[in-house]
Amino acid sequence: MAHPLQELVHKGWLWQGRTAAEQIAPEQLQDSGWPELNRRLGGGWLRGALHELQVQQSFQGELALVLPVLRAQTQPCLWINPPAQPYWPGLAYQQLKCPPIWLHEQDTKQALWAFEQALQSRALGAVVAWFDDLDSHAVRRLQQTAAQHEQLAFVLTPWQATTEARAYVNRLQLHWQQQLQVRVIKRRGGWPLPPAPCAVTQLLPERRRLSA
Structure with a gap:
């Protein structure tokens, strides 16, 4: 009979912190475009992984945080339920190699089905999805x-007052305080880390930087 703790680990309900990051092949890591974030995540975004970005409110730099990795993709990326229609001139300014494909689906079950199908596609560079919340079963699946x-995926959710265990590889909380602050609440092979600034405004056009 399995030990109760082992059952919790197997189900993804218990997170195991470690003092040192596990050894990961360099080709499994995708440069985030932000040196400090790379260091905090043990080298960058892990491919074949689901990463959660919790946002205090939308449009505070969360998309800019992942833009460098989206820009590096040579295949189109799928956006599921973005909070606003993608602004094509702005995306063109960011020099994405392929314009993203976007999908709006109000039915959560259908959106999750589309998400899972997209993760199985070799025609996509990455998947970015916005959800109000995902239960532990959906995240684990x-x-x-x-x-x-071996797909790279991001889930953007609202801030959560209490952090229940989820099978995300990395979980970040984002908020704006003069500039974007990134707090690591879960990471692969390491302990949580306090907020640190990320200069996402450098990706904006000059007039937007001045207004920001």
Whole structure:
């Protein structure tokens, strides 16, 4: 009979912190475009993984945080339920190699089905999805699919007052205080880290930087 703690680990309900990051092959890591974030995440975004970005409110730099990794993709990325229609001139300014494909689906079950299908596709560079919340079963299933197909995926959710265990590889909380602050509440092979600034405004056009 399995030990109760082992059952919790297997289900993804218990996170195991470690004092040192596990050894990961360099090709499994995707440069985030932000040196300090790379250091905090043990080298960058892990491919074959689901990463959660909790946002205090939308449009405070969360998309700019992942823009460098989206820009590096040579295949189109899928955006599921973005909070606003993508602004094509702005995306063109960011020099994405392929314009993103975007999907709006109000039915959560259908959106999750589309997400899972996208993770299995070799025609996509990455998947970015916005959800109000995902339960532990949905996160575990998506993480398993992302790992099986070596896909890179991001889930953007609202801030959560209490952080219940989820099978995300990395979990970040974002908020704006003069500039974007990134707090690591869960990371692969390491302990949580306090907020640190990320200069996402440097990706904006000059007039937007001045107004920001």
